[in-house]
Amino acid sequence: MKRFSFLFLLVVLGAGGIAIPTSAQTFADASLTLERAVHAEMVSGDMDRAIALYRQVAESISASREDMAKALIALGRSYELTGSDDAVTVYNRLVSEFPDQSEAFLSAHDALARLAPSLPEGAAPAAERDYTIMLDDAKFGAGNGPWGREHDISPDGTTIVFGAPTLPYRAAMYPELENELYFVESQGSVMRPVIEDAGDWAGADLSRWLPRWSPDGRQIIFKARMRDGGSNMVFARRDLLERETVLLPEVSSRYGMTWLPDSKRFITIERGGFDLYSSEGTLIRHFDTDSVATRLGGVSPNGQYLAYLKHNPAGTGYMFNFNVWLMDLTSGEHIQVTRDGGFKGIPAWTKDGKAVYYAGLSPSHLYKKTIGTDDKPEQITFYNNASVLHPVVLSETGELTFALVSGTSTVLKALAGAPEVAREVVAGYAPMTSPDGGTIYFWEVGNESELWATPLDGSGPKLILSGGRAELANEGVSLSPDGRVLAYFLVGGQGSVLYTLPSDGGTPTRLHDAEKAFGAPVWSPDSRELAFGDGPDLVVISSSGGTAESITRARNGRIGEIAWSPDGKYIAAIEGGKEYSVFAINRQTGQRLDLSSADDVTYKEALSWHPGSDRVSYIGSSASFGSIYETRVASLTGGGIERMFDGSETFKAYWGAWAPDGRYYFMETGSAGFEVFVNPGDGTEARPFIQPRGNREIWPLPSWSRDGSVITWSEESSRTQIWSVTDRK
Missing domain, CATH: 2.120.10.30 (TolB, C-terminal domain)
Known part of the structure; x- marks a missing residue:
């Protein structure tokens, strides 16, 4: 699911500064003013007061540099929300005056990449590249991003092919786009379907797998699935000017397809390996691989190597634990490129074939890894409030493009008898209501490892739990029925560790080491025991510690x-x-x-x-x-x-x-x-x-609260854009 950062509060805030004189303050006074500003913005919804308070901290002569940077980040974001051009001025000030405040500094880079044609000179590392928006979903009326993740771009960068929507609920929201592939010009001015007459395949789902554009720009291959969940077939859209679509009945593809540089052959991936086909759909060769959890990338410009993702068996988190590998298309040899696990998106080659781009998961940025070296991957994007997906390198220009998915989520509360009379409480998602209905626990948007709490009286959010470098699964925390203790798993390279933590924060207690824990632990009604699945075992342990017992398999x-x-x-x-x-x-x-x-x-x-x-x-x-x-x-x-x-x-x-x-x-x-x-x-x-x-x-x-009187929930919206990156080097 899509989760993005908006509550940037005490982690890093947003930016700004129009000079305004203030009285002398102590560091403590400035921190208190900053808290009041956050409260005014996120709890009271009083943006004017929030902006005034952020400006006061940003211009204070006695505030700490950390608080000033936080205030500037928050001020810049506030100006963005209100449509003020002062946001760019604020972010530029932060970049030039606060290079020592690394998180705020990089956030300002990120903001300037969105708002300005290019970043200011000397704003390394991001200033070495220009970031340009190619397509915004709002440009062609799609709204809220029902598209974009399943896309490819023509070699000359002028046309994008995408599938929309990719999920059933999106189809209900956007019936005019339902389960189709579309062409759209890079500025969103012209949009048309890829298949205008699908014949027997009318109504088939064409949007669930990546369409792939041939390097010569003359063909697109894509996969279709009948609505009854049956046949999966591969099509080729030939000679784009004549709009000919051909079924390739002998081609099988489970996890994706990619072209070779000559545009005469393509590769598909199945459970047992890779299949090389001619553009006419004739099988040329099969390559074995020992992994069933792979995703297909691209072929190097010289046609020698195929880049792909392979599941990391030593790690955890099956769906999001991959490394980048290469396969030599001549010898069949497999070569490992990255070794740190984590999600790697779909790898894409640089034009010179010396490196690959990929998307990481935590945080969701683009990285560049040089092949055949031990060099650390270079970070390409620095967004703190969005996910970066699916890098594509244009074969004609070598320009890098990517999908940027951003969004917001708000926690609301209401009396259960009148949910229509709801009040926004805070920016966040997946709230848990305490049994007495007095406290809301919620996840920070865009940071799946930070759990916050806020009283219903609006006295301000408090950080309760941070997963740090370990993986704290989304919504993976359980609140005890008596409201006193939180239980959760931290997932690392050696398995899952069960912890408990006082619900108002404090020091966690390590209870048990599990091998293959699934989901969040579940409390007994009396708050004395916890149950969880560990592979085939149903395990119970006392909430105060002790020996875990498998009660069945x-x-x-x-x-x-x-x-x-x-x-x-x-x-x-x-x-x-x-x-x-x-x-x-x-x-x-x-x-x-x-x-x-x-x-x-x-x-x-x-x-x-x-x-x-x-x-x-x-x-x-x-x-x-x-x-x-x-x-x-x-x-x-x-x-x-x-x-x-x-x-x-x-x-x-x-x-x-x-x-x-x-x-x-x-x-x-x-x-x-x-x-x-x-x-x-x-x-x-x-x-x-x-x-x-x-x-x-x-x-x-x-x-719900225990008596059912108070109810809380979160509402989300998202937006998808396609950006391009050009090196200045």
Whole structure:
């Protein structure tokens, strides 16, 4: 999911400065004024007062340089939000006067790259390059970025081909773009479909995989998938002027395709290796690889090496732990390029073939790694509030381009009986409401390792937890039912470590070292124990420490989601790999109750107990992602399995949970962006409960206080742009 930095507060703030005299202050006074400014901006929403206070700190003669830099960053961002041209003046001041404040300094570089045609002279390292925007989604009416990540650019840089949208809920929001490939001119002035007459493939999903432009600019290859989840076929769009589209029935591609420099051959990737085809779709050669988790990059300009991503088996975080490798297309030899793990995006070659560009995950920047050396990768972008994806090097000019996905997320609160009367609390996402309803815990936008807390009275956010260099999974923290303790896993190279931490911050306690922990730990209702999945084991440990106990093992695959019954008697879990099942373990007797049947939906998630502890619900589908999701309820008292809610093409429930009083079941759907629907628990009269504003989306489900009176949630919006980078060297 897309998570981006906006709450840049006590980490680094935004910039600015128009001189205004102030009275003498101490360092403590300036820090207090800065806190008041943050409160005015993020809690009270009083931007004018916030700007005045940020200016006061920025021009203070006694404020620390750190506080002045924070104030300048915050002031610059405030000017950007209000549309003032003073933002550039403020950021330039920060760059020239505060090079010792590294985080604020780089943030100002980042801002100037967005706002100015080029960065000021001497503003190394970013000043060695010019950053130019090529395309903004708002230019052609798409709005909120339903496109852009699955794109390629013509060799001359004039035309972009992209798939839109890539997710079912985007299709509902933008039906005019649904599941198609489009051409758009680089300034967004002309937009047209790649296929104007798809014949039998009309309505197929053409947007889920990267289209690839041939180096000579005459062809595009892309993949299509029928809506029933069946056939995957590869097409070639030949002779772009004559608009001929050809099906290549013998070509198979699971993870992507890329052209060779001669534009006469291309490579696809499957589970067992790489296949080399002629442009007519004839198989020329198969290459074996020992990895099933690869992603395809590009071929070097001389045609010798294929760059690709290979899963790092020594690391953790399967989906985001890759290294860049090369394969010699003559000898078949595989060569490792990077060794630090982490997500590497899709590697792209420099025009001279001496280096590759790739996108890292934490933080999400572009890097350049020279081949055949031990040199440290060079950082190319310095954005602190956006994700950088999919570098593309234009074969004619050697110019580097990339997709920049930025966004905001806001935490809102309301009384559960009147969600339409909501108040914005703070910039953040995925809030947790304390049991007494007095505190909101939330993640910083763009930093998935920092958890903050703010009282509902608006007294200001406080940093509670920072994952540091270890990986703290998104939404991977659980608050104890008594509201006193947080539990979470930190994931590093040696596995997962379970920690607890006082909910108001402090020193964490290390409880247990796990090998393959999945998801956040789950609390017992009395806050005395924690349960979690560790590979095939369902493990329980005392919240005060001690020996962890495996109370059962999965019969199929690993233990996934876990839910403890409100009365504390049962622990329900989803187990599986290719197929999934739901079961519950009696905590006292150890007896296992199988709660799903052989004819049940195949894929299952969103495990949630009814407050009466007599039944558990889950959402599932019988096919692949994007199919119809059904909500089912399994009874512990012999009532069997019932369908509580049937989805449809236009109404798909992706996540669900019971309200604290058990009267309603809440579902997060993709009917028009993510919004929350509620039904009385019997599958009838589902109605909207929370509808996001404008083109925003709600993610994840709202959080309730223990008595159900207070509800909090977060709403997100995003924007996609394509930028180009030109070296001045």
